[in-house]
Amino acid sequence: xxxxxxxxxxxxxxxxxxxxxxxxxxxxxxxxxxxxxxxxxxxxxxxxxxxxxxxxxxxxxxxxxxxxxxxxxxxxxxxxxxxxxxxxxxxxxxxxxxxxxxxxxxxxxxxxxxxxxxxxxxxx
Numbered sequence: 021x022x023x024x025x026x027x028x029x030x031x032x033x034x035x036x037x038x039x040x041x042x043x044x045x046x047x048x049x050x051x052x053x054x055x056x057x058x059x060x061x062x063x064x065x066x067x068x069x070x071x072x073x074x075x076x077x078x079x080x081x082x083x084x085x086x087x088x089x090x091x092x093x094x095x096x097x098x099x100x101x102x103x104x105x106x107x108x109x110x111x112x113x114x115x116x117x118x119x120x121x122x123x124x125x126x127x128x129x130x131x132x133x134x135x136x137x138x139x140x141x142x143x144x
Contacts, residue, residue, distance in 0.1 A: 022093040029082060030094065038101030047078050053101035065117040067095040 026034075033043045038053030051058050071091050074081035086094065 021090075022097040025086065025090055025094055026097050029086070030098075033079070034098075038098065049075075049078070053098045054103070056103045059099065059102035063117060064095055064099075065120045067098060068092070069120055071095065 033047070033050060034040050034053065035042055040047070040050035040052060043050050051062075053059070068091055070079065071086065071094050072081060072083040082091070
């Protein structure tokens with residue numbers, strides 16, 4: 021499933037090997053998913069935010085186009101390009117991860133409130 025998602029949403033920029041080599045001349049900041057240094061420097065929460073919210077003007081946001089499970093599949097797929105046996109950086113939550121979790125919780129609460137407000141009023 022993740023392979024299909026990657027092909028649909030990521031392949032055109034990040035390439036079949038995750039290096040982003042073909043797009044790098046026009047997008048100098050495109051990551052090389054195969055780089056151990058890059059893998060170690062990016063948390064799962066940061067990758068999740070990149071998939072859902074995009075990165076500046078070069079990477080589109082996929083929020084609303086991919087589910088939470090699909091997002092996690094894409095994050096795992098990007099991790100799979102890393103060096104074999106490289107540990108996935110899942111250190112204790114840093115400020116970014118804590119704030120991201122807070123924003124996600126707030127977003128879910130706003131969605132719940134919106135759904136409540138969107139329900140038709142009972143007829144009298």
